[in-house]
Amino acid sequence: MNTRYDLITMGRSSIDLYSNDIGTPFPEITNFGAFVGGCPTNIVVGAARLGLRTGLLTAVGSDPVGDFVLRFLDNEGVETAFIPRKTDKRTSAVVLGIEPPDRFPLVFYRDGCADIALTIDDVNAASITDTKALLISGTGLSRDPSRSATLYAVERAKEAGVEILLDVDFRADQWDDPRAFGVTLRSMLHNVDVVIGTEDELKALALTSMNQLAIRDSQISDPSIAGDLPSAIRRVLASGPSALVLKEGAEGASVHLPDGQVLRAAPFQVNVVNILGAGDAFAAGFIYGHLQGWSWDKAARMGNANGAIVVTRQGCANFMPTEQETLAFVESQGGF
Numbered sequence: 496m497n498t499r500y501d502l503i504t505m506g507r508s509s510i511d512l513y514s515n516d517i518g519t520p521f522p523e524i525t526n527f528g529a530f531v532g533g534c535p536t537n538i539v540v541g542a543a544r545l546g547l548r549t550g551l552l553t554a555v556g557s558d559p560v561g562d563f564v565l566r567f568l569d570n571e572g573v574e575t576a577f578i579p580r581k582t583d584k585r586t587s588a589v590v591l592g593i594e595p596p597d598r599f600p601l602v603f604y605r606d607g608c609a610d611i612a613l614t615i616d617d618v619n620a621a622s623i624t625d626t627k628a629l630l631i632s633g634t635g636l637s638r639d640p641s642r643s644a645t646l647y648a649v650e651r652a653k654e655a656g657v658e659i660l661l662d663v664d665f666r667a668d669q670w671d672d673p674r675a676f677g678v679t680l681r682s683m684l685h686n687v688d689v690v691i692g693t694e695d696e697l698k699a700l701a702l703t704s705m706n707q708l709a710i711r712d713s714q715i716s717d718p719s720i721a722g723d724l725p726s727a728i729r730r731v732l733a734s735g736p737s738a739l740v741l742k743e744g745a746e747g748a749s750v751h752l753p754d755g756q757v758l759r760a761a762p763f764q765v766n767v768v769n770i771l772g773a774g775d776a777f778a779a780g781f782i783y784g785h786l787q788g789w790s791w792d793k794a795a796r797m798g799n800a801n802g803a804i805v806v807t808r809q810g811c812a813n814f815m816p817t818e819q820e821t822l823a824f825v826e827s828q829g830g831f
Contacts, residue, residue, distance in 0.1 A: 496656060500574065500626035501547040501786055504535035505648055506635035506664075507610045508553040509587035510560045513810045517768065521592040521600050530810040531567045532589055533610070534632045534664045534775055541779025541801065541815040543573050547786065550574035552621045552648070554609040560586035561609070567812070577621035584609035593769045593809070601771065603668065611637070613644045623648050624655035627786055630778070632664035633696075636679050638671075646683055653686045661736075662778055663692030665699045677702045684734035689785070691740045691778050694724050701727035738791060740781060740798075742774050747799050748781075750791040760795035763803035763828050772811030777802035780821060793831050800825045 511532035514524045531540070536551060543549045551573050555561030557580045564586060568575050587608040591601040605611065613635075623629060629652040635645045649659055663680070667673045677700050684690070692700065731739055732753045739751040747762035780801030784794030800821050808814035816824070825831060 496627065498625050498627050499548070499622060500550050502539065502542050502628050502630065502782060503550040503552060503574075503621070503623060503626045504539040504542075504630040504632075505552040505613075505645060506535035506632040506641075507533035507587060507605075507608075508536040508551070508555060508564055509533045509589050509608075510563055511811060512588065512590045513769075514592045517593045517809075518595065519592075520594065524592060527590070528809065529563070530813040531564055532772070532811045533587065534634065534662055535630060536564075536568075537772055537775035537811045537815070538630060538662065538778045538782070539573055540568070540571050540812040541776050542782055543571050544815045545779060545783040545801075545818045545821065547783060550577065550622065550626065552577055552613070552617065552623070554579050554581050554584070554613050554617065556580065556585040556609045557582045558585055560588065571812075574622075577617070579613075579617050579620070581609040581612045584612050591771060593771075595767055595769065599769060599771050603666070605669065610635075611641045613641045615640070615644050615647045618644050618648045618651065621648075623652050624657060626652075626657055628658040628660055628782065630660040630662060630782070632662045633676065633680055633700075634664050634666050634669050636683075637666075637669045637676075642679070649683055649686050658688045659686055660689045660691065660782065661687045662775075663690065663696035663700055665692070665696040667699075673699070674702070676700070681734060684731065684736060687736050689738045689740060690731055690736045691742065691781070693742050693744075693774065697727045697731060697739070697741065698724065701730045740795060742777055742798075742802075744770070744773075748777065748795040750795055752791075758790075758792040758795070760792050760799055762799050763824070765803045765807050767806045769809055770806050772814070773802040773806045775811060776805035776815055779815065783818075796831050797821065797825070800828070
């Protein structure tokens, strides 16, 4: 299929303020670095740096923060022609602390944010059917009008033969009721080709009920409520996707297929500075390999390499590696 784009992503974008005081507790931070973030935005920038032809369907406010985001995307070669500016909204923001090895607190400022105001008209104004793949994320389904716009985009793209990828992107505090997360996402799984998520995200996606008190920082703190991971994987795959990609952090990744086959991709050993953004870097690397026609496990190995590079750096989109960097890293670590 000849298309203008290899990948279009849809959903949230933001200015990310990362602590420059690495290792300092959040209340003691003295200054921040300003970068660009948001799951679909990070992924599309990562894919662009790997050489894919990319576009982003998000929204920003008519504010200087929107200028900041758009300038960065333009400089990265990401198509911004179909990013509307919402005059009555503000561009989203996130503030993040960095306390390695295992504390990375983050605070979202998304009340009345622009990207959740995406509409069906915004989708119609975008080249949503002129791409090989469309990636959506869970947070884009958290509220209307973005929810309806996302579902509409998936239907239109699917009818045009576009491959649909879902990054589960579970952020409990972005939902009025976390139980609605699974209900909403499952309603459109029949149109999804590839699902990408962590263990907690997949358990949340498979749930029919959930004690809200069992959720902290988008993690399920009581695993017994969520059930076991194999059951969650089976439930997701039974809904229609042709593959489920499980991000396993330091353990690497695995790809689960409807026939029960599991393909493993080994991790890369690096010194961790900041894990935030690693999953989005993984997704960019995986999608790059997948769209090259690589095997599932080789594509996931590329994702692992991309993610491994980003965890050694401070932030997300601004720190995504290039194709040359990632392939050289893989080669230095023994190849695929």
